[in-house]
Amino acid sequence: MSFDLSPIQTARVETIATAVLAVETSGEGFVEITRQLGRFLHKIKARDGTLLLYLRHTSASLVIQENADPDVRTDLLTALERIAPAGAAWVHEVEGPDDMPAHIKSMLNGVSLQVPLVGGELALGTWQGVYVAEHRAQPHRREVVLQFLGSCEQR
Amino acid sequence: MSFDLSPIQTARVETIATAVLAVETSGEGFVEITRQLGRFLHKIKARDGTLLLYLRHTSASLVIQENADPDVRTDLLTALERIAPAGAAWVHEVEGPDDMPAHIKSMLNGVSLQVPLVGGELALGTWQGVYVAEHRAQPHRREVVLQFLGSCEQR
Amino acid sequence: MSFDLSPIQTARVETIATAVLAVETSGEGFVEITRQLGRFLHKIKARDGTLLLYLRHTSASLVIQENADPDVRTDLLTALERIAPAGAAWVHEVEGPDDMPAHIKSMLNGVSLQVPLVGGELALGTWQGVYVAEHRAQPHRREVVLQFLGSCEQR
Numbered sequence: 001m002s003f004d005l006s007p008i009q010t011a012r013v014e015t016i017a018t019a020v021l022a023v024e025t026s027g028e029g030f031v032e033i034t035r036q037l038g039r040f041l042h043k044i045k046a047r048d049g050t051l052l053l054y055l056r057h058t059s060a061s062l063v064i065q066e067n068a069d070p071d072v073r074t075d076l077l078t079a080l081e082r083i084a085p086a087g088a089a090w091v092h093e094v095e096g097p098d099d100m101p102a103h104i105k106s107m108l109n110g111v112s113l114q115v116p117l118v119g120g121e122l123a124l125g126t127w128q129g130v131y132v133a134e135h136r137a138q139p140h141r142r143e144v145v146l147q148f149l150g151s152c153e154q155r
Numbered sequence: 156m157s158f159d160l161s162p163i164q165t166a167r168v169e170t171i172a173t174a175v176l177a178v179e180t181s182g183e184g185f186v187e188i189t190r191q192l193g194r195f196l197h198k199i200k201a202r203d204g205t206l207l208l209y210l211r212h213t214s215a216s217l218v219i220q221e222n223a224d225p226d227v228r229t230d231l232l233t234a235l236e237r238i239a240p241a242g243a244a245w246v247h248e249v250e251g252p253d254d255m256p257a258h259i260k261s262m263l264n265g266v267s268l269q270v271p272l273v274g275g276e277l278a279l280g281t282w283q284g285v286y287v288a289e290h291r292a293q294p295h296r297r298e299v300v301l302q303f304l305g306s307c308e309q310r
Numbered sequence: 311m312s313f314d315l316s317p318i319q320t321a322r323v324e325t326i327a328t329a330v331l332a333v334e335t336s337g338e339g340f341v342e343i344t345r346q347l348g349r350f351l352h353k354i355k356a357r358d359g360t361l362l363l364y365l366r367h368t369s370a371s372l373v374i375q376e377n378a379d380p381d382v383r384t385d386l387l388t389a390l391e392r393i394a395p396a397g398a399a400w401v402h403e404v405e406g407p408d409d410m411p412a413h414i415k416s417m418l419n420g421v422s423l424q425v426p427l428v429g430g431e432l433a434l435g436t437w438q439g440v441y442v443a444e445h446r447a448q449p450h451r452r453e454v455v456l457q458f459l460g461s462c463e464q465r
Binding site: 255 | 317393
């Protein structure tokens with residue numbers, strides 16, 4: 001094991017910009033929102049800072065994962081189904097057999113995350129995409145609160 | 156799938172306010188702290204920004220989940236117990252049979268998260284509450300570091 | 311259950327400082343980076359604020375866990391292997407049998423987190439360490455983006 005620290009860049013923190021991104025899902029699965037994040041950041045001329053994401057729901061989640069081979073997302077769904085199977089004798093069944101598994105998956109994956117922004121670009125890894133993971137069987141409208149904290153270009 | 160971005164609100168980032176919320180748990184289960192977060196934000200007259208939460212422990216976690224039907228929390232505990240059962244021949248048993256499962260649950264759920272604040276209110280979803288999840292069998296005193304980053308009303 | 315809120319400390323948010331920490335892993339396991347975080351914060355003379363960490367990969371994760379008994383990390387690996395076993399008939403097998411389990415573990419643990427900083431010190435709990443969790447079998451070079459948001463000492 002070894003460690004290497006890059007040169008350090010500093011900027012002023014001046015602005016917080018907030019908007020809500022509504023995402024229509026088509027039932028269980030992953031919806032990539034990376035491009036929508038780029039549009040938000042472009043609109044506010046964001047430069048250096050961090051992008052905070054927050055999902056206002058308890059049966060969906062936010063996930064950063066590979067956006068190359070779609071088989072990866074298929075297997076992620078399989079893995080979640082094995083961890084939180086429908087029909088596993090949950091007490092909370094009033095909202096249908098897919099609801100309690102959806103809550104469990106949402107708890108494990110989480111509903112908040114942040115991605116750094118350097119020189120106007122999200123510092124995502126080469127194969128990383130940002131996704132809303134829908135855990136309910138039916139389509140839903142999901143709201144993601146986007147907040148950029150940092151410096152923007154002068155307009 | 157479709158996407159819709161709301162109008163963007165901007166504010167100055169000026170202040171970071173930090174406090175520690177101590178929470179006495181009564182053994183395994185979820186303790187809601189949403190109201191305590193509101194009190195902290197009210198005290199500092201927070202307006203627009205983000206609330207960062209950090210739990211200073213490795214056998215409990217921070218969770219955002221449904222605060223309507225308590226059956227949901229019962230099933231979440233069951234799900235965690237199935238993922239990380241006590242008595243599954245863990246190597247680390249020196250602190251009791253509930254300790255290693257507690258570490259696993261803490262890793263999966265996580266100990267840091269953030270919630271946006273818009274116009275002085277936490278932008279939680281309709282059914283969302285913020286919880287300290289206690290994973291040990293016995294009561295514990297847990298510390299959550301609260302940090303608000305953003306703008307406050309003039310006093 | 312009871313709650314107790316400490317006195318509130320406020321500081322100006324002025325600076326965002328960003329660097330990339332490269333970490334060479336030696337295959338599956340946990341690499342502690344707590345000391346490297348301290349060096350970064352010392353270099354920029356950070357005082358009050360928050361340290362944001364972001365891992366630019368989809369087959370490793372960021373974890374805060376006990377840094378006392380190494381048996382805990384052994385059991386954490388066992389738990390992850392049970393949740394996402396190799397050889398469980400994943401569709402995505404083109405990158406080897408350890409790749410898809412690594413993606414699942416990365417999704418569950420997550421790749422972003424934050425730790426508060428109070429008076430120049432990370433407010434970690436007594437037994438908490440910050441780790442890069444390598445989920446691939448082979449050694450990899452992993453990049454963690456570090457961002458400090460807050461106030462620094464005058465130089």
